[in-house]
Amino acid sequence: MPDDITLQLDRATAEDLYATLYEVGEHIAAGATISPPRVEEAERLGNLLRDLGHGLGRTCSPYCDHLA
Ligand SMILES: [Zn+2]
Numbered sequence: 027m028p029d030d031i032t033l034q035l036d037r038a039t040a041e042d043l044y045a046t047l048y049e050v051g052e053h054i055a056a057g058a059t060i061s062p063p064r065v066e067e068a069e070r071l072g073n074l075l076r077d078l079g080h081g082l083g084r085t086c087s088p089y090c091d092h093l094a
Pocket residue numbers: 080085086087090091092093
């Protein structure tokens with residue numbers, strides 16, 4: 027499908043994404059605390075967010091030249 031977006035995640039990033047979505051869901055549902063990510067988790071999630079943004083056609087910064 028031409029409008030689909032495919033991202034390939036390494037296991038660590040997939041685990042970070044799962045944990046983050048789970049914690050956000052618990053926070054919304056029951057007010058549970060969202061734990062701050064460790065530095066390496068924040069870096070992996072930042073890279074994922076950048077790549078997903080590019081997949082959606084969004085620039086990652088005012089100087090982004092990643093989109094063809
Ligand atoms: Zn970019």
